Amino acid sequence: xxxxxxxxxxxxxxxxxxxxxDFLISNxxxxxxxxKTQINKAALISKLHRxxxxxxxxxxxxxxxxxxxxxxxxxxxSTSTASKGKLYKDELYSYKETCTSLATEMSEIQKKSVEKxxxxxxxxxxxxxxxxxxxxxxxxxxxxxxxxxxxxxxxRLRLETxxxxxxxxxxxxxxxxxxxxxxxxxKSKQLICYENILLRRKLERCSIIKETQKQKNLExxxxxxxxxxxxxxxxxxxxxxNNSKLLYQLEKEERTVLEQNNKLQLLDxxxxxxxxxxxxxxxxxxxxxxxxxxxxxxxxILFDPVKKSYTPDTRQCIMNITNFNxxxxxxxxxxxxxxxxxxxxxxxxxxxxTVDNIIVxxxxxxxxxxxxxxxxxxxTCLYGDETRNFGKTxxxxxxxxxxxxxxxxxxxxxxxxxxSATLDMFANILDDISDICETYRNNDITSHGHSILSNIxxxxxxxxxxxxxxxxxxxxxxxxxMPTFLQNWNELTIGEQTSTVKHERIKAFFxxxxxxxxKLHKLTLQLVKKQYILACCKVLGLISKLITAPLWRLxxxxxxxxxxxxxxxxxxxxxxxxxKDSTDFITGxxxxxxxxxxxxxxxxxxxxxxxxxxxxxxxxxxxLAFSKDCxxxxxxx
DNA sequence: AGACTTTAAGGGATGTTAAG
DNA sequence: CTTAACATCCCTTAAAGTCT
Numbered sequence: 001x002x003x004x005x006x007x008x009x010x011x012x013x014x015x016x017x018x019x020x021x022d023f024l025i026s027n028x029x030x031x032x033x034x035x036k037t038q039i040n041k042a043a044l045i046s047k048l049h050r051x052x053x054x055x056x057x058x059x060x061x062x063x064x065x066x067x068x069x070x071x072x073x074x075x076x077x078s079t080s081t082a083s084k085g086k087l088y089k090d091e092l093y094s095y096k097e098t099c100t101s102l103a104t105e106m107s108e109i110q111k112k113s114v115e116k117x118x119x120x121x122x123x124x125x126x127x128x129x130x131x132x133x134x135x136x137x138x139x140x141x142x143x144x145x146x147x148x149x150x151x152x153x154x155x156r157l158r159l160e161t162x163x164x165x166x167x168x169x170x171x172x173x174x175x176x177x178x179x180x181x182x183x184x185x186x187k188s189k190q191l192i193c194y195e196n197i198l199l200r201r202k203l204e205r206c207s208i209i210k211e212t213q214k215q216k217n218l219e220x221x222x223x224x225x226x227x228x229x230x231x232x233x234x235x236x237x238x239x240x241x242n243n244s245k246l247l248y249q250l251e252k253e254e255r256t257v258l259e260q261n262n263k264l265q266l267l268d269x270x271x272x273x274x275x276x277x278x279x280x281x282x283x284x285x286x287x288x289x290x291x292x293x294x295x296x297x298x299x300x301i302l303f304d305p306v307k308k309s310y311t312p313d314t315r316q317c318i319m320n321i322t323n324f325n326x327x328x329x330x331x332x333x334x335x336x337x338x339x340x341x342x343x344x345x346x347x348x349x350x351x352x353x354t355v356d357n358i359i360v361x362x363x364x365x366x367x368x369x370x371x372x373x374x375x376x377x378x379x380t381c382l383y384g385d386e387t388r389n390f391g392k393t394x395x396x397x398x399x400x401x402x403x404x405x406x407x408x409x410x411x412x413x414x415x416x417x418x419x420s421a422t423l424d425m426f427a428n429i430l431d432d433i434s435d436i437c438e439t440y441r442n443n444d445i446t447s448h449g450h451s452i453l454s455n456i457x458x459x460x461x462x463x464x465x466x467x468x469x470x471x472x473x474x475x476x477x478x479x480x481x482m483p484t485f486l487q488n489w490n491e492l493t494i495g496e497q498t499s500t501v502k503h504e505r506i507k508a509f510f511x512x513x514x515x516x517x518x519k520l521h522k523l524t525l526q527l528v529k530k531q532y533i534l535a536c537c538k539v540l541g542l543i544s545k546l547i548t549a550p551l552w553r554l555x556x557x558x559x560x561x562x563x564x565x566x567x568x569x570x571x572x573x574x575x576x577x578x579x580k581d582s583t584d585f586i587t588g589x590x591x592x593x594x595x596x597x598x599x600x601x602x603x604x605x606x607x608x609x610x611x612x613x614x615x616x617x618x619x620x621x622x623x624l625a626f627s628k629d630c631x632x633x634x635x636x637x
Numbered sequence: 638a639g640a641c642t643t644t645a646a647g648g649g650a651t652g653t654t655a656a657g
Numbered sequence: 658c659t660t661a662a663c664a665t666c667c668c669t670t671a672a673a674g675t676c677t
Contacts, residue, residue, distance in 0.1 A: 016658075043652050049659070050651080074652075309662060327645055354663065356647075 303348035550597035
């Protein structure tokens with residue numbers, strides 16, 4: 001037995017009046033053959049609420065049909081749904097044990113690592129102590145050996161100095177001896193002098209010859225004695241020199257001793273201590289690194305458990321990630337993977353569906369921005385383009401402002417190409433934007449969609465027939481909703497009345513109505529004043545009207561390709577003729593294809609009108625364009 | 638080249654939970 | 658009780674990839 005939605009909602013409404021909380025379930029159990037205990041109450045209530053909400057939006061036949069649909073009662077599932085992102089209560093019990101065991105495991109691991117750290121620390125301390133004692137021993141041994149060496153060296157030096165001093169004393173002694181000898185010699189000399197005097201006296205007394213002989217002998221001995229003295233003196237000088245040399249050597253030795261002492265002092269500097277310090281630093285760094293490893297993998301809060309929603313930052317992150325064409329399925333894993341780089345783990349990661357919902361938010365935000373910023377922009381330009389894909393046609397609407405910033409208004413698929421449909425789409429998009437900005441609309445008199453519409457100054461379109469019609473419709477639409485708006489158009493019609501020629505109108509439009517605002521406008525205004533440009537334009541327009549457009553119509557008709565031959569031939573002969581004299585082309589009296597194919601409209605009317613000064617130039621241009629050489633060069637391209 | 642499978646994406650229906 | 662926020666399941670389609 002099954003119950004309808006109408007009955008289900010009826011029971012639900014009645015149950016609200018009851019105080020008995022069991023009323024709802026027992027009633028449902030009665031009406032269907034489902035067991036009372038099997039019913040999932042929360043799901044049932046949630047479902048009923050949803051159906052009520054749904055029913056509100058339905059009227060008439062639709063409502064009736066919906067009410068009569070079968071209502072299936074949610075039944076408690078024996079196996080709880082295994083959720084990936086969140087844990088539910090019944091699961092919690094099963095997970096609790098594993099979690100606690102995991103936690104104890106983790107804490108044990110942590111304890112172990114802490115113990116390890118302690119062990120490492122104590123090891124380091126022991127090592128440091130060992131190194132210190134080693135260093136001390138080394139230092140002591142070094143000092144001992146060095147001091148021994150020093151002592152032996154000083155001993156040697158002392159011995160040497162002793163020797164040197166002994167030598168010098170010897171030299172001194174010798175010197176003194178020599179001096180004594182010298183004294184003796186001097187004394188002897190004196191004695192000899194006395195003797196000499198005595199002898200002289202004797203000589204005086206004795207014979208002169210004998211005396212002289214004796215004197216001579218004496219002189220000889222004197223000279224020899226003198227030589228002896230001088231020799232002694234020389235020896236003394238040499239000894240003196242030796243003495244000074246030895247003194248110099250002594251000085252040198254003393255200096256070397258000093259140097260050795262300095263060296264010894266330098267050797268006393270404690271080098272190994274520095275090494276030890278470096279070792280200690282690296283050890284502490286290693287320890288800190290290990291410690292930081294223990295502290296890492298901190299959780300990052302992406303999902304606010306209090307608000308039960310992802311944080312705004314996370315939402316923005318998701319929006320930005322989807323901007324890079326990451327599929328909604330992969331946004332979660334991408335976030336996880338990137339956080340790994342920073343050694344963090346997210347507390348939750350959105351599923352595909354949630355990401356999809358956030359993408360919808362993104363679009364809403366974009367439209368809100370459009371309403372607020374574009375609505376305030378003056379002088380905007382509307383673009384439109386058609387895209388076709390898989391047999392469906394889509395119409396895009398773009399808007400650019402003064403700063404050349406382009407905004408994307410929206411995209412809709414078109415059921416048909418009619419201009420009215422395009423307008424409907426556009427109005428639909430503007431309505432959407434207005435709806436999004438609902439809260440702001442209450443304060444404004446005009447909606448944001450309307451302000452966007454009223455600020456559109458230009459409409460850029462390809463020359464597709466639809467777009468021309470669309471432009472007209474758009475104008476009408478604007479006049480409908482904004483009667484004060486059409487100032488520009490009124491002025492334009494004034495310009496239209498005063499001139500009959502099209503380029504005059506363009507001139508008037510830029511000079512009187514619109515004003516040449518940008519480079520393109522200025523250029524157009526300048527060119528439109530040049531006669532040869534106008535002549536070219538006339539030729540191009542006529543080519544389109546008389547040759548290209550009819551040719552298109554022919555090609556698009558159901559004619560067989562082979563049957564086109566005659567038409568191509570007539571076109572060629574026509575072009576050949578016109579290259580010699582193209583007056584008939586300019587006046588629009590002659591054309592290559594059947595008359596029916598030429599569309600007679602305002603445009604053609606204006607084009608074939610005679611223009612003083614322009615026609616002869618146009619004639620020349622046309623003949624140039626249709627000449628065989630020119631056509632050949634076209635075909636090559 | 639065609640058959641078959643996988644992946645990304647859209648969308649509806651509905652269960653779960655906790656705050657209002 | 659209502660409702661928001663998130664989740665899951667299911668179905669569908671287009672496009673890309675793989676196999677035969």
